[in-house]
Amino acid sequence: MIKQRVITGVILGALVLLGVFWLSPGWFAFFAAAVVALAAHEWGNFAALGQLGRSGYALLCLALVALLQVVTPLLDTAILTLAGLFWLVACYVVVRYPAIRLECRWLKLLVGLVVIVPTWLALTSLKALTEGELALVMLLLLVWGADTGAYCAGKLLGRRKLIPNVSPGKTLEGMLGGLATCILIGVIIGLSRELPPVALVYLVALSLITGLASVLGDLFESLFKRERGIKDSGRILPGHGGILDRIDSLTAAAPVFMLGIHWAPMF
Incomplete structure (x- = not known):
């Protein structure tokens, strides 16, 4: 299983980087659209849709x-802003689960569109930047970095559960390790670009x-999998589950990051 995960992960990473550097913005938009379509198909399972419905x-x-x-x-920016506000609501839902449950099928489908479509918009908007x-x-x-840092810190130092009702395996120490990794990445990239102190x-x-x-984003998808009673969103990726299992973190991170770059352009 570990060997399969590593091989799949390497192939996925290579494909993603090829898409980022080799594809033009137009073709990248098609590539990203294919990914979100597969993710939407898997999200349909959260709402118990059949194959035709998905x-x-x-x-x-x-x-x-x-x-x-x-x-x-201008509308792009408004959509990303609404997506950012949505993730504040999603944070409340995750923290309050299972006191708050999303059991309505149509609500799940609506939430899926709010999660998936802005991800495509954020990725293509980033690609269109001067240094996209x-x-x-x-x-x-x-x-x-957030994922790897959390995994390593969680394995070494993990004691206190983060949100056990949603994801029993995640720890507070793991999350802090992941966030520390993100801060380090920000410092290294900022210093390498010789940004002034305020921009850094x-x-x-x-x-x-x-x-x-x-x-x-990771926790929110875990909530829906728990509601549905499944371990993975799909089986398309050997050793990794579904597309959503690979881009769940990205669905929240991409709109937030793009909004931050929009309000203070530096790429």
Whole structure:
């Protein structure tokens, strides 16, 4: 199982980096749309949809993505801002679970669109920046760093459960280790770009907030899997489960990071 996970992880990482550096913004948008369509298909399972219903839900997601291709940049910013506000509500839901439950099928489907579609918008908006490749790589490093740092710190120091009702395996010490990794990434990238002190502090703060969002995205998907009574969102990735299991952290981190870059452009 470990060997399978490593092989799949290496292949996925290589494909993602190829997409970031090799694809033009237009083709990258198609690549990202394919990923979110697969994620939407898996999200349909959270609402107990059949195969036909999941396919229809994925097509609806693609239709919304296509619509976003023609809206003005001002509307893009508004959508990302609403997505950021949504994740504040999601944080409350995660903390209060199971006192607050999302059992309504239509509510689950609506939430899925709010989670998945802005992820595509954030990724394509980052790619379109002057230094879009660097911005995307930093986002990926923050997400991967939060996950890896949390895993290592949790294994070594983990004692206190973070939110056991949602994800029993996560610890407070693990989360802090992941956030410390994000801060380190922000400092290294900021210093390498020779940012002035104020901009450096802002980038480090954005790295920390993005790391927190990454943890929230992971926990939020775990909540839906717990509601559905499943371990993985799908089986498309050997040893890793589904697409959602790989991009759950990104669904929250990407809109937050893009908003931060929008309000203080530095890429």
